[in-house]
Amino acid sequence: MATTRDRPTPADPVSRIMARTLATVRPEDGLLAVAQELTADEVGAVVVESPGSPPGVVSERDLVTVLALDGDLTDRQAADVMTTDLVTARESETIAAIGRLMCDTGVRHVLVVDEEAAGATVVGLVSMRDVLAVLLPDDDPPPR
Numbered sequence: 001m002a003t004t005r006d007r008p009t010p011a012d013p014v015s016r017i018m019a020r021t022l023a024t025v026r027p028e029d030g031l032l033a034v035a036q037e038l039t040a041d042e043v044g045a046v047v048v049e050s051p052g053s054p055p056g057v058v059s060e061r062d063l064v065t066v067l068a069l070d071g072d073l074t075d076r077q078a079a080d081v082m083t084t085d086l087v088t089a090r091e092s093e094t095i096a097a098i099g100r101l102m103c104d105t106g107v108r109h110v111l112v113v114d115e116e117a118a119g120a121t122v123v124g125l126v127s128m129r130d131v132l133a134v135l136l137p138d139d140d141p142p143p144r
Contacts, residue, residue, distance in 0.1 A: 010095050017131070019043075020123065038060060108128040
């Protein structure tokens with residue numbers, strides 16, 4: 001039987017809730033491939049990995065923006081739309097602090113970096129949904 005302590009609390013480190021296996025694409029991947037990766041992995045953002053370069057992120061919101069402005073995903077690559085001015089956090093930061101960071105910066109996904117590694121080694125990703133699952137009580141049914 002699970003105990004109350006099994007459920008993360010806002011004071012716990014973000015490492016308790018972050019995704020450690022990341023959905024990834026390459027900078028040269030087309031946006032249709034990015035959309036397919038988002039769908040296949042059931043996530044809202046993918047990490048764009050490029051050896052020797054800082055990572056980028058492409059979110060569902062980025063794809064919707066391209067569709068709204070251009071009406072077409074076929075001629076664009078991940079590198080064309082990825083966010084490179086990334087919001088990051090350390091594994092030891094609290095879940096509550098990450099929630100505040102998301103509110104203050106207007107992002108829905110935060111990359112978690114290894115605090116011991118040189119540079120910004122990405123070790124996880126936390127989404128707004130992950131944070132809300134901790135902040136909202138289990139007995140509070142969603143509105144209909």
